[in-house]
Amino acid sequence: MADQPKGRPDGAPVARRTMLGMLAAGAAGLAGAPYLQHGWEKVLASASQADSTGLTGLLPNPSGFRYYSIVGSVPRKDATDYELRIDGLVDRPRAYTLADLRALPQTRVVRDVQCTDGWRVPDTPFEGVRLSHLLDAAGVRPEGRAVRFTCFDGAYTESLTMEQACRSDVLVALNMQDRPITHEHGGPVRLYVAPMYFYKSAKWLSGISVTDRVVPGYWEERGYDVDGWLEGADRRGDAGA
């Protein structure tokens, strides 16, 4: 270098090495993610216990709920104005109030909640009325082969085949983690489809309509699987599927 004080720097290509190093780190991160994630979750769990600010909630965290909504704002409903309509290809369409639903036999299902965006909430209890119970009460006609769900956010829709809808781990849920479901989590009433990714569990449920075929729901029209079964490692704790 001393011989040529002028001219462009011609030393080591440090920037290129930094870039390649970053790519290697990314690849290593992908390979080690399952292990790193496990350790990270433990660190977060202990950190959040000592954290009164709630800032740990912002860190990349595969466990814990995140709030998703597809519209700008969602109206709030409670026991005074909530209504769940069941109609379509049924003999006895009717509307349930929140009190009606609470009066029906309740079923409790405890599974891992798993979102397609990578977060997971282990062993989450949901409690509510089996969807099959409501369908039986309404009397599904022979041509009814699927169920379409609508929501009082005015936009979200979901679907299940009749066979999926009649599983014992598919609930019209009223409680989550043993408390009434809050507005942020889709309350007062949401769907809970335990064996599938969480986008199948429509929030703010307001309508159940029996149809003759599956009508793809909101995310499904945007590329998600219509059958949102949990796959591979995501399926842990799901002995029924």
Next chain:
Amino acid sequence: MTSTAGSREPTGAATRGPERPGRILRFSRAERLVHRATGWLMLLCLLTAACLYLGPLAQLVGRRHLVATVHEWSGVLLPLPSLLGLLSPAFRADLRRLNRFAGYDRQWLRAARRRVATPDARPAGKFNAGQKIYAGWIAGAVLVMMFTGLLMWFTGLLPLISRTSAIFVHDCLAWAVALVLIGHMRKAYEDPEARLGMRTGRVDPAWAVRHHSEWLEEDGGPRRRRTGG
């Protein structure tokens, strides 16, 4: 703290307009356009990321499909300005300058590590060692973000890599990128003359001699107006 801005230096933009004679060319129009387009795309990408990821913001904004679409496209388009910039000889020349280290760059790094901020202790060519490392790091980080983002966007693209792993890397690196970009913007905020150089293309020669002492030297003597290459 580790500022390299010349606070003792009378660099007022009001007294030295960008078109005043004597100012030297630092960035060509093509380079400025590349920087501006990349900056806006990055900002869009980060803001939409915040609206998708941070609970309170997500509740405020909602419209998840629209926000996700803007995020995905601003992300995949991020390298495009630089790729188009390759058509410009000035941009290609600066990529070479960013890539290669010289002896004085190691001196700059040593000074930075010892938190010595005086320009004399931190010799630099057209780009200082910090800028060189930043450029390499952010280029790699953007590529990793894009790759993991595409894995999330098109599920099943590479069945070997689980979606959960891709998301984990994407989320962790997103925080690193955000922190590094805050550092990048803080450095710019601290140095008005550097910002002026990026906005107008021209800088005060005194600033160049002080903060990029080896630049004019390596380009063949001061005052020489280079248009690139």
